[in-house]
Amino acid sequence: MSVELSGEEPAVRGLRERKKERTRRTIRVEAFRLFREQGYNETTIEQIAAAADVSPSTFFRYFPTKEQLVLADDLDPLLIEAVRAQPLDLSPLTALRNAMADVFANLSATALAFEQERQALVYHVPELRSAIGLEMDRNIEMVATVMAERVGGTADDFDVRVLAGAMTGAGLAIARITPVNPENIGRMLDLLEAGLPLEQRNPGMQG
Known part of the structure; x- marks a missing residue:
């Protein structure tokens, strides 16, 4: 009896996790639909729950x-x-570039559109923009941790944190004005790798 139960447990657990993920996804999809139709502030949690058919x-x-x-x-x-999953002989920025390319290559058009809409909400709804600082801190910690793993350091190493901060800040800066996609992320990483060169837009301003 115990052998049979242990054999069924992974399947049961997998089914439960898939149902939870579907419910979570439905809640978010219905919430974003309501945000589009009536606005973020005007949408209540009760309305979202009702639309997703949950309590x-x-x-x-x-x-x-x-x-x-x-x-x-x-x-x-x-x-x-x-x-x-990237080879350890790659530089941190190259590893990140390849990783982002892999993630976006396997992202469906629906998932990409959802992420772009999510980013637009974060950066354009005043009530959400107040949380950007916390999100930036979280992203710096995440990037610092995964980059430190690659170089055999720690997330508190000075150079690791500078890299994590530069990448996170650059991502934050472009997310407000451009769609989140591989092309724009690639342009951002190109500038970081090149040492952030800036060309004079108006030569007449040079003094």
């Missing part, structure tokens, strides 16, 4: 707040896994 208490099991529903970045774990 408010179920909503809170997946997201502690409406804000966190938007801030949750589903690409982070995929990116970390992809970076860790």
